[in-house]
Amino acid sequence: MAAIYTENLGKSYVRFFGGQPETNALKGLNLEVKEGETFGFLGPNGAGKTTTILLLLGLNRPTSGTARLFDQPVGDFRVHRRLGYLPESVNLHDYYTGRGLLEFYAALLSLPVSIRKTRVEELLHLLGLEDAANKSVSKYSKGMLQRLGFAQAMLHDPDLLILDEPTASLDPVGRKEFRDILLELKRRGKTIFISSHILSELETVCDRVAILEKGELKRVGSLQELSTGKSTRMVLRNVPGVVLEALSRTPAEVTMLNGQITVKCVDLAMREMIDELLRQRGIQPEQSAVETQSLENIFLSAIGTPPKL
Amino acid sequence: MKLVFLIAGDSIRALLHHRLLIALMLVSLIMTIFFSVIMRQTRANITTQFSVEVTETNSPGLPKMSEDDRKKMNEAMEQGESAIQGFFYAASSFGGSLVALFIFSTAVTSEIRRGTIRLTLSKPVSRLQYLLGKYLGGVAVMAAYAVIASLAIYLFSESSHVELSPVMKYAPWLMFCRQLMLGSLAMLLSLFMHPAVGCVIAFVSGNGLYSTGNPLYYLLPSYAPFNVFILILRGDVLKGSDVFLLTVYAVDFVVLMLLLAWGRFRTKEVC
Numbered sequence: 001m002a003a004i005y006t007e008n009l010g011k012s013y014v015r016f017f018g019g020q021p022e023t024n025a026l027k028g029l030n031l032e033v034k035e036g037e038t039f040g041f042l043g044p045n046g047a048g049k050t051t052t053i054l055l056l057l058g059l060n061r062p063t064s065g066t067a068r069l070f071d072q073p074v075g076d077f078r079v080h081r082r083l084g085y086l087p088e089s090v091n092l093h094d095y096y097t098g099r100g101l102l103e104f105y106a107a108l109l110s111l112p113v114s115i116r117k118t119r120v121e122e123l124l125h126l127l128g129l130e131d132a133a134n135k136s137v138s139k140y141s142k143g144m145l146q147r148l149g150f151a152q153a154m155l156h157d158p159d160l161l162i163l164d165e166p167t168a169s170l171d172p173v174g175r176k177e178f179r180d181i182l183l184e185l186k187r188r189g190k191t192i193f194i195s196s197h198i199l200s201e202l203e204t205v206c207d208r209v210a211i212l213e214k215g216e217l218k219r220v221g222s223l224q225e226l227s228t229g230k231s232t233r234m235v236l237r238n239v240p241g242v243v244l245e246a247l248s249r250t251p252a253e254v255t256m257l258n259g260q261i262t263v264k265c266v267d268l269a270m271r272e273m274i275d276e277l278l279r280q281r282g283i284q285p286e287q288s289a290v291e292t293q294s295l296e297n298i299f300l301s302a303i304g305t306p307p308k309l
Numbered sequence: 310m311k312l313v314f315l316i317a318g319d320s321i322r323a324l325l326h327h328r329l330l331i332a333l334m335l336v337s338l339i340m341t342i343f344f345s346v347i348m349r350q351t352r353a354n355i356t357t358q359f360s361v362e363v364t365e366t367n368s369p370g371l372p373k374m375s376e377d378d379r380k381k382m383n384e385a386m387e388q389g390e391s392a393i394q395g396f397f398y399a400a401s402s403f404g405g406s407l408v409a410l411f412i413f414s415t416a417v418t419s420e421i422r423r424g425t426i427r428l429t430l431s432k433p434v435s436r437l438q439y440l441l442g443k444y445l446g447g448v449a450v451m452a453a454y455a456v457i458a459s460l461a462i463y464l465f466s467e468s469s470h471v472e473l474s475p476v477m478k479y480a481p482w483l484m485f486c487r488q489l490m491l492g493s494l495a496m497l498l499s500l501f502m503h504p505a506v507g508c509v510i511a512f513v514s515g516n517g518l519y520s521t522g523n524p525l526y527y528l529l530p531s532y533a534p535f536n537v538f539i540l541i542l543r544g545d546v547l548k549g550s551d552v553f554l555l556t557v558y559a560v561d562f563v564v565l566m567l568l569l570a571w572g573r574f575r576t577k578e579v580c
Contacts (some may be wrong), residue, residue, distance in 0.1 A: 057431050060578045077435045085431040091424035093319065095326035107315050108432040152428065 001071050003160050003191040004033035004056060008065035011051050011215075024053040027215040028065065033193055033208075034068075035159070038186050040202035041195040043212035043300055049195040050088055052212070053164050056193075057085060069160065081109070082152035088164040088195075090145045094138035098129055098148055101137055102155065109156045125152040126181070142169035150178070160191045167198060181206060203295045211302040218302040226298045232271045235287040236261040237277075244282045250274060264291075311416050312434050316442020317449060322414060334409055334454070337404025347396075387544065395541040397465060398477070399460040402484045402536070406491055409451055410512060414504035416443040417574065426579050436575045444567060447492055455485035476540045476547045481536030482571045483552065486559035487535035491515065493566035494530060500573045530562055 009029040016021045026048040043049050054060040056067055058074040071081040082171045092101060102120040111119060124133050129145040132140065140148065146169040153161060167175045175198070182205045185192060196202055202209060203223065210220040218227060239247075239261050247254050252274055253264040265271040278285065293301075325331055417440065420426040430439065459481040466473045491511055498507030515532035532554055540547060 054427075054580050057427070059427060059430060059580050061576060077433055079428075080431060082429065085428070087424070087427050089424060092428070093323065093425055104319060105428070105432065106317070106432055108312065110311075110428065110433070150314055159514040199471075 001035060001278065002032045002068070003037070004031065004039075004067075004069060005032045005071075006052075006056075006065065006067045009052070009055060009062050009067050010064035011055060011060065012063045014167075024215050024244060026055070026062075029212075029215075030218055031217065031220070033191060034239060035191050036184070036189045037208060038207035039194070040206035041193060042199070042202065042209055042291060042295075043290075044303055046214070047212040048215040050164055051215075053058075053162055053195060056162065057083075058287070071171060081156070082205040083155070083157035084161045084224065086146075086149045086153040086163045086166050088163075088168065090136050090149035092148060092152075094136065096137055097134050098137060098140065098144075099124065099133040102151055105152045106155050109159075109218045111156060119155060120281065122153060127151050134306075143174055146170055147174070150173040150181075154282065158190070160193065161185065163192065163194045163196075163306055165196055166194060171207045175201065181279075198293045199299060209295065212301055213303045219298070222285075223295065224294075226293075231267070231291045232265045233289050233291055234263045234265070234285040236263065237286050238284065239283060243277075243283060245252060246277055246281075247274070250277070251299070311447060312438045313442045316429070317445035319447050320416060320446025321441050324446065330408065330411060330424075333408050334404075337401070337408060338457075340400050340404050343400075350386070358460070362520060363527060366519055385433055388542075390463040391474055391544050393471060394466075394474050396537050397462065398480050398484070398541055399538050402538075403459065404489070404528055405454050405484055405488050406512065407446070407452070408454060409488035410495050410508040412450055413444070414495040414508045414511075416496060416499075418499045418504050420543055421579050424580070426554040430579065437571055440574050444493070444496065447496075451485060451488050451492065454488075455481045458484065470529040474541045474544055476537045479547055479552050480537050481540070483535045483555060486556060487532045490532060490535075490559050490562045490566075493563045493570070497566045497570040497573070499502055500570055501576060513544050520531065520573060535559070 006029050009026060009031075010024070011026040012022050012024050029048075029052060041049050041052070051060070056069065056074055057080075058077070064300065067074045069079045070082055073262050093104070096104060099120060102123065106116045106120060107309065121214060124130050129147055129151065129152060137145070137148065146166070150163075150166065153163070167178050170178060179201060181193075182192060186205060192205070194202060194206070208222045209226065210219065211218045216224055237260055244254075244256075244261065247261070247263060250270070250273060252270055253266075255262045255264075263274055265274055417426070419431070426439075430436070462473070462477060462481065465471070466477075494514070495504075495511040497507050497508055498504075501507070502510075514529040537547065539545075
């Protein structure tokens with residue numbers, strides 16, 4: 001069963017007054033996140049990430065398509081028992097203390113009174129909020145609000161965590177602690193759906209990522225699938241001049257240094273052409289490696305920005 | 310139902326931390342005290358004036374006060390007392406209406422504006438439970454206001470030795486019903502438009518347009534039967550059955566408004 005499933009999910013905003021054209025925030029998103037998977041949701045600002053999350057939570061309504069969580073329609077609030085959500089900008093009821101707020105949410109989640117207190121204390125300890133637990137939320141810093149927001153999302157130990165820019169307000173130490181918690185949750189088989197700009201963070205925890213741009217899904221796959229580029233690098237030695245000449249006539253990038261020839265093929269067709277050429281001449285590459293890309297480069301190339309060299 | 314009460318409790322907590330509401334309640338209280346002091350002073354003046362007249366007319370050598378004059382004097386005294394009570398009621402009722410409009414029109418919209426609704430609705434809470442909880446929180450605050458107003462009326466009548474008009478014993482209840490009606494309409498309208506505009510429409514629709522000659526009277530809700538100001542001034546009697554019918558009318562009205570509000574809220578985009 002998929003934890004998250006969307007089919008042709010779309011969202012448009014139409015402004016009735018002022019003659020503004022229709023804005024397509026999300027265009028026919030087809031996505032499936034399996035149970036137990038850690039899924040990264042990437043995209044530049046305005047790509048439609050938060051829109052998708054709001055649709056998944058049933059807070060906004062789609063203009064097309066459907067979305068399901070654990071095989072239940074997103075409009076069914078009962079599915080929220082299995083879900084924890086941390087919004088991008090954590091706006092909390094500031095008239096509670098940190099502990100009071102967690103107790104309020106625990107009550108909304110119908111946690112039994114016997115375990116409610118223990119769970120709240122556990123999370124306050126885990127997120128380093130013990131000292132601030134009795135302080136009014138209105139006096140919390142941004143980082144503390146983010147931690148408290150994360151704590152409320154984990155109160156009922158949900159099967160699915162939807163995190164929208166979870167580390168935006170955290171310092172490097174906080175980010176590291178957060179990553180450790182995510183890895184622990186992942187180890188315990190929880191499904192995690194993270195939307196983030198911090199690619200290095202996703203790289204370390206995500207099994208699969210999706211890249212969204214201007215409301216369209218550009219790429220989706222495991223980090224290995226995405227990072228395994230189509231480009232291949234071959235190292236050749238003792239290549240006869242005639243072969244070198246033939247290689248230089250191909251579109252492949254050929255460089256020579258200290259008698260070592262490096263041939264870079266940017267796509268599969270080029271690779272096949274070079275393979276054929278070498279086979280005809282009876283030359284075996286000394287090394288042949290498919291080039292991997294960093295998530296940042298995958299992301300940048302998916303959204304049409306030249307990757308970093 | 311437990312979740313509804315939890316939301317209601319949260320709503321009360323939020324309202325108690327709302328500076329504007331506290332200011333509004335204080336203004337309303339000050340207004341009520343101000344009216345009662347003025348009215349008490351007026352009554353004292355009338356009493357003094359009549360005492361002087363009575364003393365003068367009862368002086369030796371002057372003709373004694375006739376029975377008719379004594380009757381007129383008593384009537385004038387009663388009217389004065391009714392006016393005091395009437396204005397006291399009007400002040401607390403008007404203040405209560407402002408508080409009700411504020412509470413109910415911002416109950417849901419302020420959470421949408423601040424974004425706190427996202428977390429609440431991401432929990433297993435239905436929109437109906439949320440809406441009912443928010444309304445119930447407002448009802449609790451308005452009930453507290455009605456209790457304070459009743460106590461004030463009682464203390465005022467005790468301290469001023471004013472005999473309460475027969476209608477006055479029902480006045481706080483009818484005022485409470487009226488404020489809940491006003492609040493439910495304001496809450497409904499706030500889901501369609503800016504809360505301030507909703508408040509004005511809710512207030513005007515039931516008050517300013519009240520006239521049987523006005524066709525809108527038959528379409529728009531009317532709070533007029535709940536306004537006992539004129540009855541207090543006239544010293545009329547309100548039967549228990551009338552109060553019962555008015556209560557049923559208020560309940561019907563509130564239920565209808567909440568159903569319409571739910572119809573709107575269940576499909577409303579909250580972010």
